Amino acid sequence: MSGDSQETFGDFKDSFSYGSRSDLSFKFLKGLSHQEASEFLSVLLEEVGSLFDDGSTDALVDLVYEWQVRAYRPTTAAKRPYVYEDRPFHELTKSLGEMSVGLVTSSGHYMSDDRPAANAGLTQGEAFARIGEFLRRAPELSEIPVDAPIEDVEVLHPGYDIRSVVKDRGVALPIDLLDEARATGRIRRLVSPVYSFVGACSQGRLRNELDEWVARWKAAGIDALFLVPV
C-alpha cells in the first residue's frame, strides 16, 4: 500500500487479518462481504456512541461476539476437510471422583525455561506475522507441571488475541480450577504435567504426532482428558 488514497474498503477490512492492522479479535472482518462489514462497522459505531449516554459495554461485547459467530459460520461453498460421520465414544468406567483427569489446551502455553523451538526469540507480534510458517509446522507439545509458579508459564500463539489469557491463564489453561476440583474431591487427580501446544499448526503433522501423544497420556494414567481448543 503506497498511500491511503489507494486503499479500498476491501483492503481496509482485510488488513485486520494478518495485515497492516492485524487484530486477532477482528480478523473475522476478512471473511465478511463488503456489505456485511459495512453493516458491522456502522452498528459498532452506533453502539460506541451509545456509551456516551448509558456507559454499558454489554451491547458492544454482544455485537462483536455475534459477528464473530456469524463470520465463522461455514458457507455451503466452503471446503470442509474434516467432516466425519462417526462419533468415537469411550464410556466411562469409573465415577468422576475416581478419575485421573488430564488437561490439554491448544492455547500455546509453555514453561519459560522450555520454550518450543518454533517460538524461539519471537514476540507475539512477530509470531502472527509468521502464521503461514506455523500452519506448516508440526506442533510441539509443552509440559507444564501443575505446581509450576504462574510467573514461569508463558504464552505465545499466532492465531488468537492472547491479552485475556495473559491476564488470567484460567481463561484457557484452567489448571487452578481443575486443581480446585481435585481438592474438593470432584475428581481424584489432576494429572501433572498438563499439556499445551499451538493449535495453529499442520493438521496432517499433528495427526502424525497423536500415537505418541496418546501413548504418553495413557502412560501417565489419564482416564479422561479435559480439552480446551482456543
Added chain:
Amino acid sequence: MSVGHIARKAEAEGISTVAVVVRSFRHVAEEMGYPRAVITRHPMGRPLGPPGDPDTQRQVIDAALDLLVSAPEGGSIVELEKPYRPMKSP
C-alpha cells in the same frame, strides 16, 4: 480442528474426553464429531470465561465435568446460555 483430532484419537484409544468450545467453532465440534463438548457464548480466545472471573470459569468447568459423566453417546453437545460479561475495572 487440532483438538478435534485429539478427541477422536483419544476416545478410540480408551481415554474419554470433554471439550470447552467457543460458539464460533460449534460447527467444527459438530462436523468433527467431538465426543462431548460444552459450547460457551464467549468471544474467541476466551473459552472458559472472562479474565478475573473464576465464578464463570468454575461454572463452565462444572458443566464440562457434568457432561463428561452424563453424555450418553458421542456427539453430545451442550450449549451454555450465559453471555460473556467482562469484569468491570475497579
